[in-house]
Amino acid sequence: MSAQLARPHILDPHGALDPCATCEARPVSVCNAIADTDLGRLAAIAVVTETEPGQCFIDEGEPANSFFNITAGTAKLFKLLPDGRRQITGFVGAGHFLGLAVSDTYAFSAEAIERVRFCRFQRSKLRMLLDDFPLMEKRLLEVAANELVAAQEQMLLLGRKTARERLASFLLLQSRQGMPCGHSRRRFSLPMTRSDIADYLGLTIETVSRTLTKLRSEGLIDVVSQAEIIVRNPSGLEGLAGGLC
């Protein structure tokens, strides 16, 4: 018998540390639908992985063998046109579940912006697990429903809002990122580049840059550094964004 580490109370039956029990993303993730006592089963099929910034960990069109659950860092999801035009469909952080599509290939690509850590689940294994934990399936449905609402909001932005309105909406969204519902930060930093913002808002980097400058000159925001934003006039921004809920 090999030497045991300390803290045997968080060892699972196989003698390894249970990563799920101590996972900092659990409170904000679908995993919280699984009781502590059953957490070992989830941990048993989770493969924790880390990626460097700029690294792609999901490729549109490839066979969809895995589900993913982000536990740290930020990634961008995007779709490409044959000629290289790109649409970023979302920025995802800790707690976000990926790969829900029913199709047998991924419908989008995912690339790490910051260093990203995630759990990878083999689809077939997770599906079996879900059969035993209907509560988690319920949570997934909730999550999917919320994402659908967000997607519709983004369609409104892309189809009908001006560049100014898009930037205002985007900045407000970022200021609420990770905050409890109804709250926001006045000061926050953007982990993504201007190019990412442009491809998320259906604009060019030049228009993003120009519009940010304009918003700054009007006193609505402050651009402390390239990545650092301060919202000077939240209600003004909200007015511009046009009733983003």
Place this chain on the structure above:
Amino acid sequence: MSAQLARPHILDPHGALDPCATCEARPVSVCNAIADTDLGRLAAIAVVTETEPGQCFIDEGEPANSFFNITAGTAKLFKLLPDGRRQITGFVGAGHFLGLAVSDTYAFSAEAIERVRFCRFQRSKLRMLLDDFPLMEKRLLEVAANELVAAQEQMLLLGRKTARERLASFLLLQSRQGMPCGHSRRRFSLPMTRSDIADYLGLTIETVSRTLTKLRSEGLIDVVSQAEIIVRNPSGLEGLAGGLC
């Protein structure tokens, strides 16, 4: 005792005709996750309703008390900006389930294009029912996942495609409407107006009209009547649409 109607074999225990057993939308709807023997419970909480074209049956921002399941006709889903700009997020037909949002108010409005028939379910009642039929919850998750994929495709369209490409994508989508996966019709009719198409594609009616004329003059399509389209060159359209899966 009151007089009985004929066809007693499709009477449910309460003596009313079971609408679900004979529903023509059932094969294409989430209801097919419920076994024939349990169908009475679903029918018991379904309120069948019909709406005239142009009538709104879901209003964005109103308390979300009901789920809906379209059984006939076509409706448009849309969001509005305070100044009246509109983005149509989808056209939905028989089998489509509405109201999945977790929020306590609707995130979009729905208006009948053709005469629409749907089942209305009180949210609380359907939620209780779902607890007893996890298979239906599974189906809902599948449906939501598929809609999410479609929404991302639409974001790509709205954010990065030109007017020509948007029309091409839209026409291909319509030509596949209601067809088994991988199939499409060469000839089909559009139930919606140019204004609806414009608000779905993030364009104006003038641009939609002009672009259709252009596609016709190039021999890609034929516009038989205002509502009737024939695809003359499917692969040409697909090339334009740019890899719509």
Place this chain on the structure above:
DNA sequence: CGGTCACTTGATCGTCTTCAATACCAGTGG
């Protein structure tokens, strides 16, 4: 036959894109 409504077509305009130059910043090596 006049009215309405949806659609089409034309002319002009404006927002955002494209192309191009410049600024900024961190890292590297002389």
Place this chain on the structure above:
DNA sequence: CCACTGGTATTGAAGACGATCAAGTGACCG
């Protein structure tokens, strides 16, 4: 310490695509 480099962001000028404004067409209907 300072030039050099590569990547990212900003700013400027010109151009294009789609929007806006406006007029005309055709179908349907009372």
